[in-house]
Amino acid sequence: MAISLELPKKFAMNIDQARQAALEVFRPISRKYDLAEHAYPVELDTLAALYDGLSAAGQAGAGAAGGRADAEKKRPEGVVVNGGNMQSIINSLEASYGDVGLMLSLPFQGLGNAAIAAVATDEQLERLGKVWASMAITEPSFGSDSAAVTATATLDGDEYVINGEKIFVTAGSRADHIVVWASVDRSLGRAAIKSFVVPREHPGVTVVRLEEKLGIRASDTAVIRFEDCRIPAGNLLGSPEVDVKKGFGGVMQTFDNTRPMVAAMAVGVGRAALEELRRILEENGIEIDYDRPAIDQHAAAAEFIRLESDWEASYLLTMRAAWMADNKQPNSLEASMSKAKAGRTVNDVTNKAVELASTVGYSERILLEKWAR
Structure with a gap:
């Protein structure tokens, strides 16, 4: 089966919605709730209600439950799909580009919802899906x-x-x-x-x-x-029967859904840090030239290119894991790899961005140090 990781045009509005929320809702209050740990971000209630309404109208897929519904639709043999899992990944990525902590605080988008979507029966989905x-x-x-x-x-x-x-x-x-x-x-x-x-x-x-x-x-x-x-x-989600031969594949299916979502969070934070680092470097006269070998450029530019290439790999692994889930291909290995790769990459990207930004990177004037933490 051919694989396509191009973002479908049908997700364009969804991406715009998530990015707008990241930049206009999450970013302005990011520092506020970083300093006020355990205070509930009341600003998210309105956003959650908006997402819920759009989802009910079939215009948004911020939750993980949509992945199962799309994946189970019948389609002709050989037809590839970019469906609910990829849509959830995109939402997680864009929201985390704004603030990963606020994304995790968004009502009705918890990791437990992904577990319900993965293994619940139809009756349980009807009763517990909301x-x-x-x-x-x-x-x-x-x-x-x-x-x-x-x-x-x-x-x-x-x-x-x-x-x-x-x-x-x-x-x-x-x-x-x-x-x-x-x-x-x-x-x-x-x-x-x-x-x-x-x-x-x-x-x-x-x-x-x-x-x-x-x-x-x-x-x-x-x-x-x-x-x-x-x-x-x-x-009890799914079947109560204990199948010793099968192992605990039912509950582990939850991880096949949530690991790419966690990877997407890392990818979103990494992209935010790279964009901020690029801005700082360019403001200081350091040009990033993709037509020249990295070794012939400023050391900071060469390091940026290295970080960006690692980020691109983590992004593609994450999208691949989501694509496989949408197309009913076993993705346990790819889901695990995407989370491991994206987790290591975001640590490298954010810590190196703080270092390269020097004193401003360690200050609270910008969000680089927060993303690193």
């Missing part, structure tokens, strides 16, 4: 090894009883629901790990604390404890 959901995976005893989940969900009649503690829950104190990863039978290993939708204001759910962070301060990051938290059995 909630604002954070996602609770990481625990004090593990980070990226999702198979090491120790939280448990024990079936008791027609309810599951959830116990455990989750850390680094993005929007954990703001979202109205939480998608919790827990094991229904720890003796069966990773195959028994399932995801559950839990209302945040529910008996047995406690937001223990909000973290004080180096960066992404506009977005709250919570520690949440679940103690004998009882939820309806129907809140």
